[in-house]
Amino acid sequence: MKNKRHAIQKRIGMVFLLVCSLFSLLVLRLAWLQLADGDRLKEIAIATAGENRANQSPRGKILDRNGRELAISRMAKSLVLNPSKVRTEDKEQLAAELSDILKLPQAAIREDIDTGGVFVYVKRRMEVDEENAVKELKEANNYDCLELHDEVKRYYPNDTLAANLLGFIGTDDKGLAGMEQYADDLVKGEVQEDDLLTDMRGRPILGSVFSAAQQRYKGDNSKTIVLTIDSNVQFIVEQALDKAVADNKPQAVTAVVMDPKTGAVLAMASRPTYNPNRFWEAGSEEAWRNRAISSVYEPGSTFKAMVAGAALQEGVVSPNMTFYDPGHIDVSEKRIQNWNGESFGNVTFTDIVKNSINTCFAQIGLWLGGEKLTAYAEKFGFGAVTGIELPGEEKGILFAHPESMVNSDVATMSIGQSIAVTPLQLVTAMSAVANDGVLLKPHIIKQIINADGSVYRENSRDEVRRVLDSAVDKTLTGLLEQVVADGGGAKAAVSGYRIAGKTGTAQKINIQTGGYMDGHYIASFCGFAPVEDPQVVVLVVIDDPSSGAFYGGQIAAPVAGDIFSQLLRFLHISPSSDAFAEMDKDREQRAAAKKPPAVNDGKVRMPDLTGMSIRDVSQKLAELGLGMDVQGNGLARSQSIAAGTPVQQGQSVTVTFSP
Numbered sequence: 001m002k003n004k005r006h007a008i009q010k011r012i013g014m015v016f017l018l019v020c021s022l023f024s025l026l027v028l029r030l031a032w033l034q035l036a037d038g039d040r041l042k043e044i045a046i047a048t049a050g051e052n053r054a055n056q057s058p059r060g061k062i063l064d065r066n067g068r069e070l071a072i073s074r075m076a077k078s079l080v081l082n083p084s085k086v087r088t089e090d091k092e093q094l095a096a097e098l099s100d101i102l103k104l105p106q107a108a109i110r111e112d113i114d115t116g117g118v119f120v121y122v123k124r125r126m127e128v129d130e131e132n133a134v135k136e137l138k139e140a141n142n143y144d145c146l147e148l149h150d151e152v153k154r155y156y157p158n159d160t161l162a163a164n165l166l167g168f169i170g171t172d173d174k175g176l177a178g179m180e181q182y183a184d185d186l187v188k189g190e191v192q193e194d195d196l197l198t199d200m201r202g203r204p205i206l207g208s209v210f211s212a213a214q215q216r217y218k219g220d221n222s223k224t225i226v227l228t229i230d231s232n233v234q235f236i237v238e239q240a241l242d243k244a245v246a247d248n249k250p251q252a253v254t255a256v257v258m259d260p261k262t263g264a265v266l267a268m269a270s271r272p273t274y275n276p277n278r279f280w281e282a283g284s285e286e287a288w289r290n291r292a293i294s295s296v297y298e299p300g301s302t303f304k305a306m307v308a309g310a311a312l313q314e315g316v317v318s319p320n321m322t323f324y325d326p327g328h329i330d331v332s333e334k335r336i337q338n339w340n341g342e343s344f345g346n347v348t349f350t351d352i353v354k355n356s357i358n359t360c361f362a363q364i365g366l367w368l369g370g371e372k373l374t375a376y377a378e379k380f381g382f383g384a385v386t387g388i389e390l391p392g393e394e395k396g397i398l399f400a401h402p403e404s405m406v407n408s409d410v411a412t413m414s415i416g417q418s419i420a421v422t423p424l425q426l427v428t429a430m431s432a433v434a435n436d437g438v439l440l441k442p443h444i445i446k447q448i449i450n451a452d453g454s455v456y457r458e459n460s461r462d463e464v465r466r467v468l469d470s471a472v473d474k475t476l477t478g479l480l481e482q483v484v485a486d487g488g489g490a491k492a493a494v495s496g497y498r499i500a501g502k503t504g505t506a507q508k509i510n511i512q513t514g515g516y517m518d519g520h521y522i523a524s525f526c527g528f529a530p531v532e533d534p535q536v537v538v539l540v541v542i543d544d545p546s547s548g549a550f551y552g553g554q555i556a557a558p559v560a561g562d563i564f565s566q567l568l569r570f571l572h573i574s575p576s577s578d579a580f581a582e583m584d585k586d587r588e589q590r591a592a593a594k595k596p597p598a599v600n601d602g603k604v605r606m607p608d609l610t611g612m613s614i615r616d617v618s619q620k621l622a623e624l625g626l627g628m629d630v631q632g633n634g635l636a637r638s639q640s641i642a643a644g645t646p647v648q649q650g651q652s653v654t655v656t657f658s659p
Contacts, residue, residue, distance in 0.1 A: 060223045065230050079122040080147040094141075156276045159277060167182075167276065178391070187224075223449060228445070241269055249545065293423075305476070310376035323622045324347075325344040332407045336412070352364075363615075377413075378398065381439055387441055481498060502526060504523070522544065523552040530573060535573060606647050608643035614657060628655055632657040634659040641653045
C-alpha cells in the first residue's frame, strides 16, 4: 500500500509539473502577444471588427415669442443601397418591392442597383411608415445590401406661415435661406462619433470598452431660437396680404409690424411665398425672397414724414407757417408737380403734410440743403443695414456726396425720389417717430436657448440714437395723425382709435434704362397706433398693382387699416377719444382771413426779391399767393417778373439764385 501511494503521488507531481509548464508557456505567449506584438494585433482586430458610428441629434427648434413651434425636426432614416451586395437573383424583386414602399419609379431603383459601387442613396429622410416597411423588408429577405442611416428631417407645422422669414434647409442639415441660414451654426444638430468593436452581425461587443475612451464630440449646437414674431399677428398680416393680392393683383406685397418701444418685429410677411416643407415647388427663387429686407425701392411720400421731422427740428418750419402752392415748380430744369396736378393755393405746413404737397416739400428740402437732408436720412437709419438677425439685408441708396447735390437732387429727395430704402428701414424710421424720437435697432430673435434649457443669449431694447427732440417729435406725430384723420391716409383709419401715418406712391425704376416705368407704381402706407401710447407700427408696400388704382391712399392704406383694426382688438387696446372732433371747424374762415390783399381784380404787386434767400423768397411769395420756379442756389440775383409789376394771384415767377 505504501509503494502504491508513493506511485500515485509521483504521478500527481508529474501532472502538476506539466500543468505548471503549460501555464508558464501560456503566460509567456500572452506576454509576447501583449507586449511584443500587441500593437500589430490590435490594429488587425480593430480593422476587422472595428466600426465608427456617428449619431446626430435633431436640429434645434424655431419658436415664436409665445413658444409656438414654427420649425421642428425629428431623426429620420435615409435608405442607402450597397449595390455590390445585391444578389443577382434579387435585383428585380428588390427594385419592385422598394418601388412599392417608397413610391419611386422601379426603373430608377434598378438604375441605382446597376450603378455599382458600395454606396447609393435611394431615398433620404423617409417618413415613419416607409422606415418601418423597409426594416421589415430587410429582415424578412435578409437584404444585407440595405442600410438605414440617421438624418435630420425638418418640418414646418404651419406650412406657408412666415415662410419667407424662416427659410428652409437643404441636404446635410444645412440652412439655405432666412432664419435657418442665419442661425445655421446654432441650430444645426450635434454629431457624436463612437469608435466601437462589433461582432459579425454588427452588434457592439460588450458595449465596446474602447468607445468610452475614443468617443469624440463635434460642436455645441441644437439650440432653440425663440423669435419676436407672434404667430397670431403674423397670421393676421398674411391674411390681409392675401386679400390685397386678390384685390390689386400686384407683382408683390410686403408688410412689417414692429413694436416701437423695443424694436421687436412682431410680423414680417411677403407675397409671393412658398411652403418650406416643399420649397422646391416654389416655381422660382423670387418666391423665396424676404422682400422686407432685400427689396429696395423709392419710398415716395412716406419719406416726407422724415423730411418734415428734419424741418421741424431745424426750425425752418412750424405747423401754422403759411406757404403758397402753385401746383408745380421748376427746379434746375426739372418740373415737380403735385400728385393731382393741381394747386392747393395758400396752405399751412400742417396742410402740406396732410395733403402731401410735393411743391412745398421740395421748397422745404431746398431750405434744408442736401447735406443736412442727407444727414437726417442717415440719422433715421437710411443708407445702412439695420443689423437685424437675417441674411441678405440691403442697405438702400443715398447720395454718396451730398455736398455735390444740385437743387433738383435735393428737391426730388425731399419728396422721396432719387433714393432707395428697404421696407425694414422705413418701418424702423417710423418707429423712431412713434418712440418719442429715439431710433432703436430692430431685432427678430428674442432668445437663444441651449439644448440643456439654459439661456445662451437674450436680446432686448437696443437704443441707437435720438433723432428728434421730444417736443419736435410730438409735433410731428400730431401732423401725421391728421394725415389719417383728415388727409390722404384716411382709409387707414379705425373707428375709435387715433392713428398716425403717411401714404406714399412712387413710380417704379426701370432697371435696364435707369429711368421710370410708365404706368408702374409702388404704393405704400406706414403708420402707428394708438397715438397716445404707440404699441404697433405697420408698413404695407404694394409693388406694381394691376387692378387700376395705384395710389398709396387708395390701396395700401385700406390694407393697413384692416391690419390695425384686427391688431388693436387682438392686443386688447382700449379705444381712444377722438382728438379731432372739434378741431379745425373754422379752417376755411381762418384761411380766408389770411388771404393776402389784392391790388385790383385779384392782382398783387411783385416784390423786389434781390438778395433774398430761397426760404425768404418762398415765404414772401407765399404771403402774396404767388408761386416760384427755382433756378440755381444761394441768394436771389434776378426775377422773371420785375418788381412792382401787378400780377394775378396764382402766377409763378422764375427766380435765379447764385452763391
